[in-house]
Amino acid sequence: MPNNFTRCRSELQKRRKAYCLPQRPCPDSAIQPWQLRRLIALPWIAIDVISTTLNLPFFPSRPAEASFPVRESRMNHHPHASTSHPINSRALVFHQSGRPLELREFPLPELQAGEMLVEITCSTICGSDLHTIHGDRPVAGPTVLGHETIGRILRFCPTGSPPTDVAGNRLAAGDRVTWSVAASCGDCFHCRHALPQKCDTLFKYGHETIDRHPLSGGLADFCHLTSGTAVVRVPDALSDLVACPANCATATVAGALRVAAGCATKSVLIHGAGMLGLTAAAMATWQNAAAVIVTDLSAQRLARAREFGATHTVQIGPDASALSEAIHRITDGRGIDLALEMSGSPAAVEQSLDLLRIGGQLVLVGSVFPTRPAQLLPEKIVRKVLRIDGLHNYTPADLSDAIEFLVAAAGEFPFASLVGTEIELAEMNAYLARNGDADHIRVAVRARKSGDSAS
Numbered sequence: 001m002p003n004n005f006t007r008c009r010s011e012l013q014k015r016r017k018a019y020c021l022p023q024r025p026c027p028d029s030a031i032q033p034w035q036l037r038r039l040i041a042l043p044w045i046a047i048d049v050i051s052t053t054l055n056l057p058f059f060p061s062r063p064a065e066a067s068f069p070v071r072e073s074r075m076n077h078h079p080h081a082s083t084s085h086p087i088n089s090r091a092l093v094f095h096q097s098g099r100p101l102e103l104r105e106f107p108l109p110e111l112q113a114g115e116m117l118v119e120i121t122c123s124t125i126c127g128s129d130l131h132t133i134h135g136d137r138p139v140a141g142p143t144v145l146g147h148e149t150i151g152r153i154l155r156f157c158p159t160g161s162p163p164t165d166v167a168g169n170r171l172a173a174g175d176r177v178t179w180s181v182a183a184s185c186g187d188c189f190h191c192r193h194a195l196p197q198k199c200d201t202l203f204k205y206g207h208e209t210i211d212r213h214p215l216s217g218g219l220a221d222f223c224h225l226t227s228g229t230a231v232v233r234v235p236d237a238l239s240d241l242v243a244c245p246a247n248c249a250t251a252t253v254a255g256a257l258r259v260a261a262g263c264a265t266k267s268v269l270i271h272g273a274g275m276l277g278l279t280a281a282a283m284a285t286w287q288n289a290a291a292v293i294v295t296d297l298s299a300q301r302l303a304r305a306r307e308f309g310a311t312h313t314v315q316i317g318p319d320a321s322a323l324s325e326a327i328h329r330i331t332d333g334r335g336i337d338l339a340l341e342m343s344g345s346p347a348a349v350e351q352s353l354d355l356l357r358i359g360g361q362l363v364l365v366g367s368v369f370p371t372r373p374a375q376l377l378p379e380k381i382v383r384k385v386l387r388i389d390g391l392h393n394y395t396p397a398d399l400s401d402a403i404e405f406l407v408a409a410a411g412e413f414p415f416a417s418l419v420g421t422e423i424e425l426a427e428m429n430a431y432l433a434r435n436g437d438a439d440h441i442r443v444a445v446r447a448r449k450s451g452d453s454a455s
């Protein structure tokens with residue numbers, strides 16, 4: 001099997017510096033960008049503007065790259081009533097668990113330098129969003145949930161440096177893109193120590209309150225990207241349903257395998273066959289792992305894991321020895337090279353330490369909710385020379401790797417089959433009321449249902 005993903009990694013790692021969009025604020029001008037655009041698009045309105053603004057410069061033509069909304073009215077227009085001049089965006093507002101999501105309209109923002117507006121084409125709902133909706137994960141509300149999102153760039157702030165993607169290439173209106181779940185400053189202690197996802201002034205999509213940044217979530221018609229967001233182009237060959245989880249599960253797994261220095265020739269144990277575990281199985285297979293062993297409580301999920309490259313599956317049950325016997329057999333008694341904990345189970349953490357070979361590595365990813373403490377013997381870690389790493393979220397380079405992986409490998413693994421249902425934004429409450437779709441890992445949400453389209 002070709003391994004384009006591995007071959008691309010060193011190339012991708014050179015790109016790390018280019019991920020932040022410009023930070024400069026718009027210049028303090030008496031003339032706001034929308035006033036200039038109004039002059040350019042509708043000269044007769046200039047009389048009104050001139051009456052309130054002095055010393056207007058003359059612009060011979062409107063900028064070529066972007067289309068701009070004309071703000072002659074604050075009436076509530078449906079954003080798609082005139083696709084070239086939307087002025088509002090619908091968004092589903094989460095207030096608190098147990099209360100229906102509220103479909104509201106928000107005016108589209110006036111963009112500051114480094115910002116852009118994206119028209120959302122598709123979002124998938126992450127398990128963490130469902131935890132929030134069901135009250136299992138506290139989130140400050142009201143907020144617009146959803147962070148697995150792709151869309152097309154509608155416009156940028158016309159001032160400031162031209163925006164670029166993670167690779168440093170210029171972006172243009174109409175580009176199909178995804179973006180990092182977190183935006184970072186690029187300059188604080190954590191950003192300078194290769195941990196931009198822990199930036200001191202972190203901004204997270206799908207997590208910000210609407211009074212701070214109303215259009216930050218994927219459950220909306222538009223998303224307002226702030227400066228410091230890592231943006232990656234999504235090739236048209238990649239379908240919406242496959243591309244949406246890239247900026248959550250796929251990028252996180254890419255980050256975990258970066259921490260593990262890849263999977264080539266390794267025996268890899270993956271705990272949990274959810275979105276993270278299935279993606280990890282596919283990525284480990286793609287990186288030529290010697291064996292990919294997946295565990296889960298569900299036989300149905302393990303059957304799916306085999307479609308994603310698992311060479312062995314072990315159903316977790318009362319008999320804990322089944323897994324250790326399987327690992328003993330698969331590794332000729334030596335133990336596993338790499339364990340990826342994607343389930344969040346403390347028992348899986350404890351078991352991994354027993355199953356690792358001397359010099360093996362455990363990467364913890366799934367423990368993103370409170371659990372009982374895991375018991376571990378420090379002496380075991382020392383004597384077995386084990387390595388334990390934690391990974392939360394990812395870097396911009398991981399997101400770029402995730403898209404590269406999906407482009408290269410989506411034909412090999414049935415990622416699109418993980419999304420079972422497509423609903424419209426306005427149908428979300430009804431979908432939640434019927435308890436979703438237990439047979440599939442994701443639901444896709446679109447402004448309007450129009451089929452899975454790459455264009």
Ligand SMILES: [Zn+2]
Nearest residue numbers: 126128248249
């Ligand atoms: Zn997520």
Ligand SMILES: [Zn+2]
Nearest residue numbers: 185188191199
């Ligand atoms: Zn920072």
